[in-house]
Amino acid sequence: MLDETRNGDAVTGPALDGADDDLADLSLDALLDLEEDLMTGVFRGDADTRARRLEVDGRIVERLRAENFRGPNYERFTQQLMEYALGAVIKWNASGLIFAKCRSVRRAVPPEKITCTWDYQERRDVAVDTVLSGHDLFREHGLIKGRWNAAKGACLTTYFVGAAVRAFRPVYLEWYHSRARMRAALREAARAEQSGNWLSDIPDQRSTSAFEDTALWDQLARLKITDPQTRTGLYYYAQGFTQREAALKAGLSPRALEGRIKRLRDKFGNDLDDAVDGLDTDPRGEGTR
Numbered sequence: 419m420l421d422e423t424r425n426g427d428a429v430t431g432p433a434l435d436g437a438d439d440d441l442a443d444l445s446l447d448a449l450l451d452l453e454e455d456l457m458t459g460v461f462r463g464d465a466d467t468r469a470r471r472l473e474v475d476g477r478i479v480e481r482l483r484a485e486n487f488r489g490p491n492y493e494r495f496t497q498q499l500m501e502y503a504l505g506a507v508i509k510w511n512a513s514g515l516i517f518a519k520c521r522s523v524r525r526a527v528p529p530e531k532i533t534c535t536w537d538y539q540e541r542r543d544v545a546v547d548t549v550l551s552g553h554d555l556f557r558e559h560g561l562i563k564g565r566w567n568a569a570k571g572a573c574l575t576t577y578f579v580g581a582a583v584r585a586f587r588p589v590y591l592e593w594y595h596s597r598a599r600m601r602a603a604l605r606e607a608a609r610a611e612q613s614g615n616w617l618s619d620i621p622d623q624r625s626t627s628a629f630e631d632t633a634l635w636d637q638l639a640r641l642k643i644t645d646p647q648t649r650t651g652l653y654y655y656a657q658g659f660t661q662r663e664a665a666l667k668a669g670l671s672p673r674a675l676e677g678r679i680k681r682l683r684d685k686f687g688n689d690l691d692d693a694v695d696g697l698d699t700d701p702r703g704e705g706t707r
Contacts, residue, residue, distance in 0.1 A: 468571075468573075471573050472568040472571070472573060473568065475568055475573050475574045476568035478495065478574065479561065479566065479568075479574070482495065482561070483561070487557060487561050487562060496553060496556075496557075499553070499556075499574070499575060499578045500549050500550075500553060500578075502575055502578070502579070503549045503552060503575075503578055503579045503582045504545055504546065504549045506579055506582075507545040507548055507549060507579075507582055507583075507586070508541060508542055508545045511536075511541040511542075511544060511545055512538075512541060514532075514534065516583070516586060517532050519583045519586075520583060520586055520587055522583075523580065523583055523584055525583070525584055525586070525587045526587075527586075527587055527590060527591070531591065531594050533594065539645065539647075539674070539678075540593070540597075540674065543593070543673070543674050543677055544586075544589055544590055544593050546677065547589045547593075547673075548582050548585050548586045548589045548590070549582050549585075551582075551585035551588070551589055552578065552579075552581040552582030552583070552584065552585040552586075553578075553581070553582075554585075555581040555584060555585055556577070556578050556581040556582075559581075560577055560578075560581060592673075593671065593673075593674075596671040596672075596673065597671060600665070600666060600669075600670070600671055603666055604666065604669070641682075641686060641690065643682065645678075647668045647669055647670055648668070648675075648678045648682070650667060650668040650669075651664045651665055651667070651668035651670055651675040651678065651679075652664075652678075652679065652682070654667045654668065655675070655679070661675060661676060
């Protein structure tokens, strides 16, 4: 599982033991700027260390290429890269530095769509999706198509983070527009309720009895799910609402709720399904609800 940091401490790169759809214009200057932030300048100040690091990186890529960039060695190494990149992107999301990083690689987010009001979970959700998209870019263009080259001077960890920065803009804009649509729907629902819309007086047939309702909240409490939005979304989803409906009631995007349910399932396993009847194994299966 990808780890994270809340306090902005420096992140360390993966151990090196034995978006947009192209990375061709990811310049060395932009990568070196990233590396200076990530590595506190150690490689800029030590040419011998940089040369050794790049030599090892080159050997790693050749070994992985011989295995077609698949299998346990590839999975282990890229997991380390993703953990490393996730810590950096979460930190930059919190500080707002991510938007400057995007400008430096010519993938600027429109200024009017830059927000300072997203919470920690939203920043983390965007960071996770960014790193996953960045991995796809890194594998396809950096490794398979050979865009990464040790002779060009950027180590693998820096190049991977550069790919994640390049992937950030489409991921962020998808989240931004989804949140805008969700808020508009919430405002419309509030107006309909205040206007006395006759549809709001029809009981929801998915509602449970008071006893069942209390039992479900008690089951959620025993799981010690501390985030109120996650509890609310999970509650409505277990009641038979679609993922979109449950997310709307919780004040989340459908994708954010899906990610939270997946992380809960990873954490609790069968305990989650035993405690909360009605959870689908595939949260995207809205057609069955």
